[in-house]
Amino acid sequence: MGVTWKNSGILILGLILAIFWIAAGQADDIGSLPMPRDKLYVEECGACHTAYAPGFLPARSWVRMMGELERHFGEDASLDEPQSLAIQRYLTDLAADSQNGTPFMRRLAASVPARAAPQRITETWFFAYMHDEVPASFWTRKKIGTKANCIACHPRANAGSYAEREVSIPPP
Amino acid sequence: MRNWIERSSVLLAALMALPALADTPAQILDNLTREARSQQASFSPSAGRGEQFYQAKQTGGGEAESCAACHTRDAKAAGQHVRTHKNIEPLAPVANRERFSDPAKVEKWFRRNCKEVLGRTCTPQEKADFAAYVISIR
Numbered sequence: 476m477g478v479t480w481k482n483s484g485i486l487i488l489g490l491i492l493a494i495f496w497i498a499a500g501q502a503d504d505i506g507s508l509p510m511p512r513d514k515l516y517v518e519e520c521g522a523c524h525t526a527y528a529p530g531f532l533p534a535r536s537w538v539r540m541m542g543e544l545e546r547h548f549g550e551d552a553s554l555d556e557p558q559s560l561a562i563q564r565y566l567t568d569l570a571a572d573s574q575n576g577t578p579f580m581r582r583l584a585a586s587v588p589a590r591a592a593p594q595r596i597t598e599t600w601f602f603a604y605m606h607d608e609v610p611a612s613f614w615t616r617k618k619i620g621t622k623a624n625c626i627a628c629h630p631r632a633n634a635g636s637y638a639e640r641e642v643s644i645p646p647p
Numbered sequence: 648m649r650n651w652i653e654r655s656s657v658l659l660a661a662l663m664a665l666p667a668l669a670d671t672p673a674q675i676l677d678n679l680t681r682e683a684r685s686q687q688a689s690f691s692p693s694a695g696r697g698e699q700f701y702q703a704k705q706t707g708g709g710e711a712e713s714c715a716a717c718h719t720r721d722a723k724a725a726g727q728h729v730r731t732h733k734n735i736e737p738l739a740p741v742a743n744r745e746r747f748s749d750p751a752k753v754e755k756w757f758r759r760n761c762k763e764v765l766g767r768t769c770t771p772q773e774k775a776d777f778a779a780y781v782i783s784i785r
Contacts, residue, residue, distance in 0.1 A: 524731040524733050525733065549709060549730070551762050551763070618732070620732030621731060624731060624732045626734075
C-alpha cells in the first residue's frame with residue numbers, strides 16, 4: 476500500500492470537496508445578512524441608527540414601520556415618497572421571509588407568530604439567544620447605551636456583517 | 648471631426664456642471680439669508696444669536712432638548728444621538744467638510760431636527776443665524 480495515483484487522487488478529491496463544503500457553509504453563516512445595494516438605505520436610515528439588515532424582520536414588520544415613519548419610535552423620520560417607496564421595496568425584497576432568505580433568515584421568520592409584526596429586532600428570539608452572555612452592565616456603557624446600537628460593537632453592521640470575530644466592545 | 652466636437656462639448660458641459668454639485672457653506676448661508684430677508688428686509692444673520700439658539704434648552708419638542716443635546720456643546724466634536732446613541736460626525740464645517748455642502752441635506756435636517764427639538768419648524772431667521780454660528784466656528 477504505497478503512494479499510488481489512485482490514493483493521491485482520492486485524497487486530493489476529498490480535500491477539494493471539503494473546501495467546497497466549508498465554503499458553502501460560510502455563505503450561510505448567521506453572521507452575515509444581505510443588504511440593499513442602493514446606498515440610499517444606509518444614508519437615510521443609517522443617519523440616525525444602525526442600518527439594520529432587512530433580514531432581521533419579516534416583510535410585514537417593515538411595511539408597518541414604513542407606514543408609520545412620521546411616528547418612528549417617538550421621532551418624525553418621514554421621507555419623500557420616492558425614497559420611502561424605494562426603501563420599503565429594498566426592505567421587503569431582503570426581509571426574513573423573502574425569496575432571498577438565508578437558512579438563518581428563514582428560521583428567524585418561522586419564529587415570528589403569523590399575526591405579529593414586531594417592530595423591535597431586540598424583541599425577537601434570536602437577539603436574546605445571541606446575546607445571552609452579554610452582562611447587563613455592558614448595555615449601559617456610554618458608547619453603547621441601547622441594545623438597538625448594533626454598530627457600537629459590530630463595526631461592519633451597516634454592511635450586514637455581524638460575525639462574532641468582528642465584535643469589538645467599547646470599554647466603559 | 649464632428650464626433651470630436653461633440654465629445655469635447657459633452658466633456659465641457661460635464662465640467663461646468665461640477666461646481667453645482669457641491670455648494671460652499673458661504674453659498675448656503677447666503678441662500679438662507681436671502682430667504683430670511685424676503686420676510687424681514689432689515690435682517691442680517693448673527694453668529695451670536697445662532698450660538699444662543701444652538702445651546703438653548705427648548706420645551707415643546709421630543710427627547711432632544713437642544714441642538715447641543717446631540718451635537719454636543721462644542722460643534723467641532725463628534726456627537727451622539729440621544730435616543731439611539733449612534734455616533735454623529737461633527738457639525739461644524741471646520742471639523743467636517745461634508746457639512747453645509749448640500750442644500751437639500753441642510754433643509755432636510757432643519758426640517759427633522761427643528762421638529763424634534765422645538766416641536767415646530769424653524770423660522771428662516773433662526774436657520775440663517777444657526778448657519779452663521781456653525782460656519783463661524785474655527
